[in-house]
Amino acid sequence: MSKNATSAPIERENNLGTSIVLFVVMIVLFLGSIYSLSFLSLDNPWPMAVCLGLFALAFWIPQTILGRSDSAGES
Template identity: 55%
Template sequence: MNESKKRPLENENNLGGSIVIFAVLMVVFILGLYLVQFLDFTSVWPMAALILLFALAYFIPMTFLGRSDAGGDHR
């Protein structure tokens, strides 16, 4: 493999994409904080929404920002 074509890991995402993902995840975080005030033992929907937001906050960065360390890609 040609070593001159390998880019450092910190240069894989452009600034625009990082700003968009940050804004989306900040909205998810603020919505989660808002939903916490509705938690009680009588309704399951606020907790279900919080679990869904957690899944989004976990899988959005893993899908769009994640890189595989398997194989010889970055070694």
């Protein structure tokens, strides 16, 4: 058996309202990246650049800033 038989609660949990707001903001970023593809053409590379930037933000912000990506070694 391990030393910590009881599981401690996560210290930095968000309440429901904050979680919903964060979810909506990330979904808006993601859908904005998809919407920018409607302006894509072979003459204009900027919609693809906007798509990649918004998608990267929609993925990176929850994983690194809001997530617990630095707690992999905790026991």
